Amino acid sequence: MLTLALLSALAIAAGVLGGVVGTGSSLILLPVLVVLYGPRAAVPIMGIAAVMGNVGRVIAWWRDIRWRPVLAYSLPGIPAAALGAHTLLSIPPGIVDVCLAAFFLVLIPARRVVARRRMHIRLWQMAAAGAVVGFLTGLVLSTGPLSVPVFTGYGLSGGAFLGSEAASSVVLYLSKLSAFEAAGALPGDVLLRGLVIGSALLIGSVAAKSIVRRLHPRAFGLLIDGVLVVGAVGMLLALV
Numbered sequence: 001m002l003t004l005a006l007l008s009a010l011a012i013a014a015g016v017l018g019g020v021v022g023t024g025s026s027l028i029l030l031p032v033l034v035v036l037y038g039p040r041a042a043v044p045i046m047g048i049a050a051v052m053g054n055v056g057r058v059i060a061w062w063r064d065i066r067w068r069p070v071l072a073y074s075l076p077g078i079p080a081a082a083l084g085a086h087t088l089l090s091i092p093p094g095i096v097d098v099c100l101a102a103f104f105l106v107l108i109p110a111r112r113v114v115a116r117r118r119m120h121i122r123l124w125q126m127a128a129a130g131a132v133v134g135f136l137t138g139l140v141l142s143t144g145p146l147s148v149p150v151f152t153g154y155g156l157s158g159g160a161f162l163g164s165e166a167a168s169s170v171v172l173y174l175s176k177l178s179a180f181e182a183a184g185a186l187p188g189d190v191l192l193r194g195l196v197i198g199s200a201l202l203i204g205s206v207a208a209k210s211i212v213r214r215l216h217p218r219a220f221g222l223l224i225d226g227v228l229v230v231g232a233v234g235m236l237l238a239l240v
Contacts, residue, residue, distance in 0.1 A: 007029075008196060011198075013204065014204065015200060016211070019056065019162070019204060031233075033045055044190050047176055047177050048186075048195060050169070050173050051198065052201055053202055054173070057163060060163070060205065061166070064159035064164075066160055069151065069164060069168075070167045072123045073130035073133075074130060074168045074171040075130070077137070077175070080132070080133075080137075081179075084136060084137060084139035085176040085179035087135075088138060108225050120154075122154075133150065137169075138172075138175070151165045151168075159209075
């Protein structure tokens with residue numbers, strides 16, 4: 001119980017971070033969960049928690065959500081996320097750790113390249129991105145830094161971006177969790193831990209709304225890069 005209490009405190013802080021920049025909660029919490037419970041349990045626990053954290057952002061920004069890009073992104077992402085989840089369950093845990101760490105680090109330059117080009121993304125491109133990011137979400141869980149340039153590239157910002165990205169993430173994570181359930185990877189203890197941590201994430205996500213409008217764009221980018229580095233280092237330390 002003490003461990004869950006400490007994790008909940010960390011999850012509230014992670015929820016605030018995710019509520020401010022649209023990503024980062026999973027990158028902060030996942031390495032800690034891997035150390036405590038191992039990658040096989042950590043990924044579904046974080047999947048449950050991520051759903052609840054994103055629900056918090058949906059609640060906070062409900063009136064600003066743009067549903068056309070959400071649907072275009074989510075519909076192809078649903079089967080892709082399930083496929084990625086099945087792939088994750090079929091590979092050795094050590095490979096999962098290495099893939100997560102490498103993926104986080106690669107996202108740093110990739111995010112900056114996409115941001116510099118300032119590409120305007122159309123609905124059909126949202127659908128293509130949803131399929132790719134959906135598969136990666138099923139495979140490595142935390143793809144928030146990839147979905148950020150996709151939704152901002154469509155022209156969304158502020159509450160419209162945060163709410164729309166969160167709504168699509170809820171759908172993708174639910175697809176992934178359905179695959180875990182079908183594979184028997186959601187036992188009672190995993191479900192309980194996910195719900196407890198997710199409740200804390202939800203609180204942090206809602207509380208972050210008051211901070212969003214005061215955040216400088218440069219600080220936004222630095223926060224994303226920072227959580228990517230922390231997440232990668234945490235995953236590599238879990239292998240030691």
